[in-house]
Amino acid sequence: MAKNKFAPRTSPPSRRSHNNPVGHVIGIDIGATNMRIALADTNGTVLAKWATSTKRTSSPKMVIQQIGTGVNHLFRQASVPRGSLLAVAAGAPGITDGDAGLVFATSFLKGWKNVPFARLLESALHVPAAVENDVKLAALGEHWLGSARGNGNFVFLALGTGIAAGIFVNGQLVRGTNYAAGEVGYMVVPGTSEAPVKHGMPGSLESVIGGDGIGKQWLRACNGTQNSQPRDLNATEIFARAASGDRFAKSVLDHSARILAYAVYNISVVLNSSLFVLGGGIGMSVPLLKATRKILKQYDEPALPKLITSRLGQDAQLMGAIRLALDQSESHANSRR
């Protein structure tokens, strides 16, 4: 038989692949209050999940330790040999240089500044590692398996304590010159503050429709009124009350929806994206979705933005991390061929 010169070359001398033809990856979602880790096979099927609190977590070293604990737990839980791990990827809540694996800064995990997080992960887990901004990862997750599956022109808008967007244009993730693309929490629209924002402070848009901003709106709506509702409701609870007829809550919902509609419209006139996917704790609120759609409907020039909620919900970032780990594993294998 003629020798086939196009036969695939032997795979990298990964000690692992011989014993484990089916490898695994780890995806990590580092949040302000929780860290979630998932173990998946190379098809992207999640085999096990693990979570822990990050409320008392601060230094990168502590995060790496928590990850180590979680990873060990996941391999035991899934009864998968530890040696089958091919790559790992993590999402961080802050401006992140995915190329260099650096987390520049994050307001949630105090004291992080130019942390070479990908390298720390590689040292700890002995496999190729990648790191990316958490909202960009969520967009990657939605693009892979969620509401924007295969859509090359969409915006994932995360509404929670903070507000940020993960943007796909021409089939690619938009990172921006300083890796700060999608920091739309700073946008100014009619109804937000026009004042410049000081370093470390919430942006103009966040101040009105981020978690704390909506809480403040609620307090203002209640103050000096006969409204006997509890004062310490979160945004989702306020919007749910609005949906059941509370007129004070409805005024907060309507105002929030209008501000959100302006932000979506402004992004839309820049990018003409085909789809806006709302995610994050507040973004998943159905009353907010409905109220925002109602306002946006009038803003149909030059093109009407289409608005839906995330299909992956709180798993969007985790699934994006798994996708990035799979990409990392593949590009590592290719580079060794």
Added chain:
Amino acid sequence: MAKNKFAPRTSPPSRRSHNNPVGHVIGIDIGATNMRIALADTNGTVLAKWATSTKRTSSPKMVIQQIGTGVNHLFRQASVPRGSLLAVAAGAPGITDGDAGLVFATSFLKGWKNVPFARLLESALHVPAAVENDVKLAALGEHWLGSARGNGNFVFLALGTGIAAGIFVNGQLVRGTNYAAGEVGYMVVPGTSEAPVKHGMPGSLESVIGGDGIGKQWLRACNGTQNSQPRDLNATEIFARAASGDRFAKSVLDHSARILAYAVYNISVVLNSSLFVLGGGIGMSVPLLKATRKILKQYDEPALPKLITSRLGQDAQLMGAIRLALDQSESHANSRR
């Protein structure tokens, strides 16, 4: 990028390239008041230019006739054999599907609706033709030879009667799902109208800092005052007066610069572009540039947008058209290999 739902146009047989190893291309800038045409060699060197008024031009047929006249004139003027023409490209002032060569609509050339302009050009000139939105072409020109040479992440902002942007992200032009990316004249910022815009009417941002908007600001600043300045100044004249100390003009300049700064800032928080290039009749105003920079300087979170004026000036669109014609000629040659 949007999926091309139109069948690819059959390119005409290029009888010419065999006889003329050194070929030529034609770039066309169709404006609301003028049409400008340039003949260039395959290095992009402009050999001759021609211009005519479009004030009385309406139908696509009239435009094609004017182009035919101009092209004949240019070949005679440059003493170049007509048979050396390889490709032609035109910029149109309206939403344009560059893939299918369709001009959807333009508010300047009345009655244009889904005009297959690339096909009309090919029929008239017997060479491959391309068409693109004029502001996107200007961005292409700046990217090729102007202020954003080789910069893959920048925004060209055209300020004139209307306002629109040509956007590069990850080294590619952003067209958007309905080819309406960059229609930032519709943006809402503090100080613009919040009301939805009716079809065919100027956008919120345009209404304040487009040519007519600035004219109206000037009238308001003059009304009921002792200001003896002429009422019918254009924006550039008003801004020049502001620079020489007229306080009424300065109030118009300051307000316009603030609104422009908000728009630039909002685009910047979406894309984190490295550079904003101001072009168009109003965008080239140095007093406007300086006043806008001064305001923007305070808006440095999360990243300070860098603002300059166009190096190509009124030639940006024409040079972009030449670049597109060269691309068209090259891709046609490649497809025949």
